Amino acid sequence: MKILNPDTVTAPASRYAQAVVHAAGAERMVISGQLGLRPDGSLENGLEAQMERAWTNVFALMSAGGFEREHLLRATIYVTLPGQVALYREVRDRMLGGHRCANTYLEISALAAPEFLVEIEAEAVRE
Protein backbone atom coordinates (compact mmCIF):
# COMPACT_ATOMS: atom_id res chain seq x y z
CA MET A 1 0.00 0.00 0.00
CA LYS A 2 1.72 3.13 -1.25
CA ILE A 3 0.62 6.57 -0.11
CA LEU A 4 0.76 9.48 -2.56
CA ASN A 5 0.83 13.16 -1.68
CA PRO A 6 2.55 14.69 -4.72
CA ASP A 7 3.28 18.41 -4.84
CA THR A 8 1.20 18.77 -8.00
CA VAL A 9 -1.86 18.71 -5.74
CA THR A 10 -2.33 20.84 -2.64
CA ALA A 11 -1.08 19.13 0.51
CA PRO A 12 -3.78 17.36 2.53
CA ALA A 13 -5.35 19.78 5.04
CA SER A 14 -4.90 17.13 7.69
CA ARG A 15 -3.42 13.68 8.23
CA TYR A 16 -4.66 11.70 5.27
CA ALA A 17 -3.39 10.57 1.88
CA GLN A 18 -4.53 12.19 -1.37
CA ALA A 19 -4.29 8.77 -2.97
CA VAL A 20 -3.30 5.22 -2.13
CA VAL A 21 -2.13 2.55 -4.57
CA HIS A 22 -2.31 -1.14 -3.84
CA ALA A 23 -1.07 -4.11 -5.82
CA ALA A 24 -3.08 -6.79 -7.51
CA GLY A 25 -2.43 -9.47 -4.92
CA ALA A 26 -4.39 -7.83 -2.14
CA GLU A 27 -7.12 -9.40 -0.08
CA ARG A 28 -9.81 -6.77 0.29
CA MET A 29 -12.40 -6.03 2.96
CA VAL A 30 -15.45 -3.89 2.22
CA ILE A 31 -17.18 -2.53 5.33
CA SER A 32 -20.79 -1.37 5.64
CA GLY A 33 -21.31 2.13 6.95
CA GLN A 34 -20.62 2.03 10.70
CA LEU A 35 -22.68 4.03 13.18
CA GLY A 36 -22.08 5.01 16.78
CA LEU A 37 -23.69 1.82 18.07
CA ARG A 38 -22.20 -0.21 20.91
CA PRO A 39 -22.03 -4.00 20.56
CA ASP A 40 -25.32 -4.25 22.51
CA GLY A 41 -27.03 -2.04 19.92
CA SER A 42 -27.34 1.05 22.12
CA LEU A 43 -26.27 4.40 20.72
CA GLU A 44 -23.41 6.56 21.99
CA ASN A 45 -24.37 10.08 23.13
CA GLY A 46 -23.26 13.00 21.00
CA LEU A 47 -21.21 13.36 17.86
CA GLU A 48 -17.73 12.82 19.30
CA ALA A 49 -18.67 9.61 21.09
CA GLN A 50 -20.52 8.37 18.00
CA MET A 51 -17.44 9.10 15.88
CA GLU A 52 -15.16 7.21 18.25
CA ARG A 53 -17.53 4.26 18.34
CA ALA A 54 -17.90 4.17 14.54
CA TRP A 55 -14.10 3.95 14.24
CA THR A 56 -14.01 1.29 16.97
CA ASN A 57 -16.56 -0.68 14.95
CA VAL A 58 -14.52 -0.33 11.75
CA PHE A 59 -11.45 -1.70 13.55
CA ALA A 60 -13.46 -4.49 15.22
CA LEU A 61 -14.66 -5.64 11.80
CA MET A 62 -11.16 -5.45 10.37
CA SER A 63 -9.86 -7.43 13.31
CA ALA A 64 -12.56 -10.08 12.81
CA GLY A 65 -11.23 -10.57 9.28
CA GLY A 66 -7.59 -10.62 10.35
CA PHE A 67 -6.81 -7.07 9.25
CA GLU A 68 -4.71 -4.61 11.25
CA ARG A 69 -5.31 -0.86 11.54
CA GLU A 70 -2.51 -0.27 9.03
CA HIS A 71 -4.53 -2.10 6.39
CA LEU A 72 -7.19 0.61 6.30
CA LEU A 73 -7.20 1.91 2.72
CA ARG A 74 -10.06 4.37 2.53
CA ALA A 75 -12.79 5.90 4.70
CA THR A 76 -15.76 8.00 3.64
CA ILE A 77 -17.37 9.97 6.45
CA TYR A 78 -20.97 11.17 6.49
CA VAL A 79 -21.93 13.71 9.17
CA THR A 80 -25.42 15.17 9.65
CA LEU A 81 -24.33 18.24 11.65
CA PRO A 82 -22.78 21.28 9.93
CA GLY A 83 -19.24 22.48 10.49
CA GLN A 84 -17.77 19.44 12.24
CA VAL A 85 -14.68 18.81 10.15
CA ALA A 86 -12.21 19.98 12.81
CA LEU A 87 -13.71 17.58 15.35
CA TYR A 88 -13.69 14.84 12.73
CA ARG A 89 -9.99 15.30 12.07
CA GLU A 90 -9.10 15.31 15.75
CA VAL A 91 -11.00 12.09 16.44
CA ARG A 92 -9.73 10.39 13.29
CA ASP A 93 -6.10 11.21 14.05
CA ARG A 94 -6.50 9.92 17.60
CA MET A 95 -8.18 6.71 16.43
CA LEU A 96 -5.82 6.04 13.52
CA GLY A 97 -2.68 6.53 15.59
CA GLY A 98 -0.53 7.93 12.80
CA HIS A 99 -1.85 5.76 9.98
CA ARG A 100 -3.03 7.70 6.94
CA CYS A 101 -5.62 6.50 4.43
CA ALA A 102 -7.67 8.03 1.61
CA ASN A 103 -10.46 10.16 3.08
CA THR A 104 -13.60 11.91 1.91
CA TYR A 105 -15.70 14.03 4.30
CA LEU A 106 -19.35 14.76 3.45
CA GLU A 107 -22.21 16.55 5.16
CA ILE A 108 -25.40 14.63 4.51
CA SER A 109 -29.16 15.28 5.01
CA ALA A 110 -29.70 12.26 7.24
CA LEU A 111 -28.68 8.68 7.93
CA ALA A 112 -30.99 5.69 8.55
CA ALA A 113 -32.53 7.39 11.63
CA PRO A 114 -32.42 10.99 12.94
CA GLU A 115 -30.44 10.09 16.07
CA PHE A 116 -27.49 8.85 14.00
CA LEU A 117 -25.06 11.75 13.61
CA VAL A 118 -22.17 10.08 11.81
CA GLU A 119 -21.51 7.06 9.62
CA ILE A 120 -18.13 5.80 8.46
CA GLU A 121 -17.90 3.56 5.41
CA ALA A 122 -14.51 2.01 4.73
CA GLU A 123 -12.39 -0.57 3.01
CA ALA A 124 -9.13 -2.28 3.84
CA VAL A 125 -6.56 -4.25 1.87
CA ARG A 126 -3.93 -6.71 2.99
CA GLU A 127 -1.11 -7.32 0.58
Added chain:
Amino acid sequence: MKILNPDTVTAPASRYAQAVVHAAGAERMVISGQLGLRPDGSLENGLEAQMERAWTNVFALMSAGGFEREHLLRATIYVTLPGQVALYREVRDRMLGGHRCANTYLEISALAAPEFLVEIEAEAVRE
Protein backbone atom coordinates in the same frame (compact mmCIF):
# COMPACT_ATOMS: atom_id res chain seq x y z
CA MET B 1 -16.56 -13.91 -0.62
CA LYS B 2 -16.71 -14.19 3.14
CA ILE B 3 -19.37 -12.41 5.16
CA LEU B 4 -18.48 -11.03 8.60
CA ASN B 5 -20.92 -10.20 11.37
CA PRO B 6 -18.76 -10.60 14.50
CA ASP B 7 -20.28 -10.10 17.92
CA THR B 8 -17.81 -7.31 18.68
CA VAL B 9 -20.05 -5.05 16.59
CA THR B 10 -23.80 -4.72 16.97
CA ALA B 11 -25.73 -7.17 14.81
CA PRO B 12 -26.96 -5.71 11.49
CA ALA B 13 -30.40 -4.14 11.96
CA SER B 14 -31.53 -6.02 8.87
CA ARG B 15 -30.32 -8.57 6.34
CA TYR B 16 -26.90 -7.30 5.37
CA ALA B 17 -23.28 -7.98 6.21
CA GLN B 18 -21.23 -5.65 8.40
CA ALA B 19 -18.22 -6.52 6.24
CA VAL B 20 -17.30 -8.73 3.33
CA VAL B 21 -13.83 -10.01 2.48
CA HIS B 22 -12.83 -11.16 -0.97
CA ALA B 23 -9.63 -12.73 -2.21
CA ALA B 24 -7.06 -11.31 -4.56
CA GLY B 25 -8.11 -13.36 -7.56
CA ALA B 26 -11.48 -11.70 -8.03
CA GLU B 27 -12.83 -10.17 -11.19
CA ARG B 28 -14.58 -6.97 -10.15
CA MET B 29 -17.51 -5.01 -11.56
CA VAL B 30 -18.07 -1.37 -10.64
CA ILE B 31 -21.59 -0.13 -11.36
CA SER B 32 -22.69 3.48 -11.89
CA GLY B 33 -25.49 4.72 -9.66
CA GLN B 34 -28.70 3.14 -10.94
CA LEU B 35 -32.00 5.05 -11.01
CA GLY B 36 -35.60 3.89 -11.37
CA LEU B 37 -35.43 4.11 -15.17
CA ARG B 38 -36.91 1.43 -17.41
CA PRO B 39 -34.89 0.18 -20.40
CA ASP B 40 -36.77 2.69 -22.63
CA GLY B 41 -35.62 5.56 -20.39
CA SER B 42 -39.00 6.26 -18.79
CA LEU B 43 -39.16 6.61 -15.01
CA GLU B 44 -41.04 4.33 -12.63
CA ASN B 45 -43.72 6.00 -10.48
CA GLY B 46 -43.07 6.37 -6.78
CA LEU B 47 -40.26 5.38 -4.47
CA GLU B 48 -41.00 1.67 -4.15
CA ALA B 49 -41.21 1.11 -7.91
CA GLN B 50 -38.06 3.18 -8.43
CA MET B 51 -36.24 1.09 -5.81
CA GLU B 52 -37.31 -2.16 -7.47
CA ARG B 53 -36.26 -0.89 -10.88
CA ALA B 54 -32.88 0.34 -9.62
CA TRP B 55 -32.19 -3.16 -8.25
CA THR B 56 -33.39 -4.71 -11.51
CA ASN B 57 -30.92 -2.46 -13.34
CA VAL B 58 -28.07 -3.46 -11.02
CA PHE B 59 -28.78 -7.14 -11.71
CA ALA B 60 -29.17 -6.56 -15.46
CA LEU B 61 -25.72 -4.96 -15.55
CA MET B 62 -24.25 -7.78 -13.49
CA SER B 63 -25.85 -10.30 -15.82
CA ALA B 64 -24.43 -8.50 -18.87
CA GLY B 65 -20.96 -9.02 -17.38
CA GLY B 66 -21.59 -12.65 -16.47
CA PHE B 67 -22.14 -12.00 -12.76
CA GLU B 68 -24.85 -13.68 -10.68
CA ARG B 69 -26.86 -12.06 -7.88
CA GLU B 70 -24.67 -13.85 -5.34
CA HIS B 71 -21.64 -11.88 -6.61
CA LEU B 72 -23.03 -8.59 -5.31
CA LEU B 73 -20.43 -7.33 -2.83
CA ARG B 74 -21.63 -3.88 -1.77
CA ALA B 75 -24.47 -1.44 -2.37
CA THR B 76 -24.73 2.21 -1.34
CA ILE B 77 -28.24 3.60 -1.39
CA TYR B 78 -29.13 7.28 -1.77
CA VAL B 79 -32.75 8.27 -1.05
CA THR B 80 -34.14 11.82 -1.35
CA LEU B 81 -37.21 11.25 0.87
CA PRO B 82 -36.92 11.18 4.67
CA GLY B 83 -37.65 8.14 6.81
CA GLN B 84 -37.70 5.43 4.14
CA VAL B 85 -35.30 2.91 5.60
CA ALA B 86 -38.00 0.34 6.48
CA LEU B 87 -39.28 0.37 2.91
CA TYR B 88 -35.72 0.16 1.64
CA ARG B 89 -35.03 -2.96 3.69
CA GLU B 90 -38.23 -4.67 2.60
CA VAL B 91 -37.56 -4.05 -1.09
CA ARG B 92 -33.89 -5.00 -0.80
CA ASP B 93 -34.62 -8.27 0.97
CA ARG B 94 -37.22 -9.15 -1.65
CA MET B 95 -34.88 -8.28 -4.53
CA LEU B 96 -31.79 -9.97 -3.05
CA GLY B 97 -33.58 -13.22 -2.24
CA GLY B 98 -31.54 -14.10 0.83
CA HIS B 99 -28.18 -12.83 -0.40
CA ARG B 100 -26.44 -10.43 1.96
CA CYS B 101 -23.89 -7.80 0.97
CA ALA B 102 -22.26 -4.77 2.56
CA ASN B 103 -24.76 -1.90 2.70
CA THR B 104 -24.77 1.82 3.44
CA TYR B 105 -28.04 3.82 3.50
CA LEU B 106 -27.93 7.60 3.05
CA GLU B 107 -30.49 10.36 2.79
CA ILE B 108 -29.33 12.89 0.22
CA SER B 109 -30.38 16.41 -0.87
CA ALA B 110 -31.05 15.46 -4.47
CA LEU B 111 -29.94 13.28 -7.36
CA ALA B 112 -29.35 14.33 -10.99
CA ALA B 113 -32.98 15.51 -11.34
CA PRO B 114 -35.76 16.18 -8.79
CA GLU B 115 -37.96 13.32 -10.01
CA PHE B 116 -35.31 10.74 -9.12
CA LEU B 117 -36.07 9.47 -5.62
CA VAL B 118 -33.47 6.75 -5.22
CA GLU B 119 -30.10 5.76 -6.64
CA ILE B 120 -28.21 2.53 -5.96
CA GLU B 121 -24.49 2.38 -6.56
CA ALA B 122 -22.89 -1.05 -6.30
CA GLU B 123 -20.01 -3.37 -7.00
CA ALA B 124 -19.69 -7.10 -7.51
CA VAL B 125 -16.85 -9.59 -7.42
CA ARG B 126 -16.52 -13.03 -8.93
CA GLU B 127 -13.85 -15.23 -7.42
Added chain:
Amino acid sequence: MKILNPDTVTAPASRYAQAVVHAAGAERMVISGQLGLRPDGSLENGLEAQMERAWTNVFALMSAGGFEREHLLRATIYVTLPGQVALYREVRDRMLGGHRCANTYLEISALAAPEFLVEIEAEAVRE
Protein backbone atom coordinates in the same frame (compact mmCIF):
# COMPACT_ATOMS: atom_id res chain seq x y z
CA MET C 1 -11.13 -2.73 -18.33
CA LYS C 2 -14.35 -3.60 -20.12
CA ILE C 3 -17.18 -1.08 -20.42
CA LEU C 4 -20.78 -2.33 -20.27
CA ASN C 5 -23.82 -0.48 -21.59
CA PRO C 6 -26.23 -3.36 -22.31
CA ASP C 7 -29.65 -2.66 -23.83
CA THR C 8 -31.35 -4.25 -20.83
CA VAL C 9 -30.70 -0.99 -18.97
CA THR C 10 -31.52 2.47 -20.28
CA ALA C 11 -28.63 4.04 -22.20
CA PRO C 12 -26.47 6.42 -20.16
CA ALA C 13 -27.88 9.95 -20.32
CA SER C 14 -24.38 11.18 -21.13
CA ARG C 15 -20.89 9.91 -21.82
CA TYR C 16 -20.30 7.38 -19.08
CA ALA C 17 -20.44 3.62 -18.59
CA GLN C 18 -23.26 1.91 -16.71
CA ALA C 19 -20.70 -0.61 -15.47
CA VAL C 20 -17.03 -1.42 -15.83
CA VAL C 21 -15.40 -4.81 -15.24
CA HIS C 22 -11.74 -5.25 -14.46
CA ALA C 23 -9.65 -8.36 -14.10
CA ALA C 24 -7.97 -9.70 -11.00
CA GLY C 25 -4.47 -8.65 -11.96
CA ALA C 26 -5.10 -4.92 -11.69
CA GLU C 27 -3.09 -2.44 -9.66
CA ARG C 28 -5.62 -0.11 -8.07
CA MET C 29 -5.51 3.52 -6.97
CA VAL C 30 -8.02 4.94 -4.50
CA ILE C 31 -8.22 8.73 -4.51
CA SER C 32 -9.48 10.98 -1.70
CA GLY C 33 -12.26 13.39 -2.59
CA GLN C 34 -10.68 16.19 -4.64
CA LEU C 35 -11.76 19.81 -4.27
CA GLY C 36 -11.23 22.86 -6.47
CA LEU C 37 -7.94 23.71 -4.75
CA ARG C 38 -4.87 24.80 -6.69
CA PRO C 39 -1.49 23.25 -5.79
CA ASP C 40 -0.79 26.31 -3.56
CA GLY C 41 -3.97 25.60 -1.57
CA SER C 42 -6.00 28.52 -2.91
CA LEU C 43 -9.52 27.87 -4.14
CA GLU C 44 -10.78 28.32 -7.69
CA ASN C 45 -13.67 30.77 -8.15
CA GLY C 46 -17.07 29.37 -9.02
CA LEU C 47 -18.43 25.91 -9.69
CA GLU C 48 -17.10 25.39 -13.20
CA ALA C 49 -13.53 26.33 -12.28
CA GLN C 50 -13.72 24.18 -9.14
CA MET C 51 -14.95 21.24 -11.22
CA GLU C 52 -12.10 21.63 -13.71
CA ARG C 53 -9.56 21.88 -10.92
CA ALA C 54 -10.95 18.84 -9.10
CA TRP C 55 -10.53 16.80 -12.30
CA THR C 56 -7.04 18.23 -12.79
CA ASN C 57 -6.21 17.09 -9.25
CA VAL C 58 -7.58 13.59 -9.90
CA PHE C 59 -5.37 13.31 -13.00
CA ALA C 60 -2.34 14.75 -11.20
CA LEU C 61 -2.67 12.08 -8.51
CA MET C 62 -3.10 9.36 -11.12
CA SER C 63 -0.05 10.64 -12.93
CA ALA C 64 1.97 10.62 -9.69
CA GLY C 65 1.20 6.92 -9.39
CA GLY C 66 1.97 6.15 -13.03
CA PHE C 67 -1.67 5.97 -14.14
CA GLU C 68 -3.00 7.44 -17.38
CA ARG C 69 -6.37 9.11 -17.88
CA GLU C 70 -7.64 5.93 -19.54
CA HIS C 71 -7.14 4.05 -16.26
CA LEU C 72 -9.89 6.01 -14.53
CA LEU C 73 -12.45 3.40 -13.44
CA ARG C 74 -15.05 5.30 -11.41
CA ALA C 75 -15.85 8.79 -10.20
CA THR C 76 -18.45 9.89 -7.66
CA ILE C 77 -19.33 13.57 -7.81
CA TYR C 78 -20.73 15.60 -4.92
CA VAL C 79 -22.13 19.06 -5.74
CA THR C 80 -23.59 21.48 -3.17
CA LEU C 81 -25.56 23.59 -5.68
CA PRO C 82 -28.89 22.39 -7.12
CA GLY C 83 -29.47 21.62 -10.78
CA GLN C 84 -25.88 21.50 -12.02
CA VAL C 85 -25.83 18.16 -13.79
CA ALA C 86 -25.68 19.64 -17.32
CA LEU C 87 -22.64 21.70 -16.39
CA TYR C 88 -21.10 18.68 -14.72
CA ARG C 89 -21.46 16.59 -17.87
CA GLU C 90 -20.00 19.28 -20.09
CA VAL C 91 -16.94 19.74 -17.88
CA ARG C 92 -16.45 16.00 -17.38
CA ASP C 93 -16.60 15.24 -21.11
CA ARG C 94 -14.11 18.01 -21.80
CA MET C 95 -11.75 16.80 -19.07
CA LEU C 96 -12.02 13.10 -19.89
CA GLY C 97 -11.43 13.56 -23.62
CA GLY C 98 -13.59 10.68 -24.76
CA HIS C 99 -12.78 8.27 -21.94
CA ARG C 100 -15.82 6.81 -20.18
CA CYS C 101 -15.89 5.52 -16.63
CA ALA C 102 -18.55 4.55 -14.09
CA ASN C 103 -20.18 7.69 -12.69
CA THR C 104 -22.53 8.65 -9.87
CA TYR C 105 -23.76 12.25 -9.46
CA LEU C 106 -25.06 13.41 -6.05
CA GLU C 107 -26.31 16.68 -4.62
CA ILE C 108 -25.05 17.01 -1.06
CA SER C 109 -25.78 19.32 1.91
CA ALA C 110 -22.19 20.51 2.26
CA LEU C 111 -18.54 19.53 1.98
CA ALA C 112 -15.75 20.20 4.51
CA ALA C 113 -16.28 23.99 4.26
CA PRO C 114 -19.10 26.13 2.76
CA GLU C 115 -16.89 27.56 0.00
CA PHE C 116 -16.29 24.14 -1.50
CA LEU C 117 -18.90 23.59 -4.22
CA VAL C 118 -17.79 20.28 -5.66
CA GLU C 119 -15.80 17.22 -4.66
CA ILE C 120 -14.79 14.33 -6.91
CA GLU C 121 -13.86 10.99 -5.38
CA ALA C 122 -12.41 8.43 -7.75
CA GLU C 123 -10.50 5.23 -8.33
CA ALA C 124 -8.34 3.92 -11.14
CA VAL C 125 -7.05 0.52 -12.18
CA ARG C 126 -4.13 -0.47 -14.34
CA GLU C 127 -4.26 -3.96 -15.78
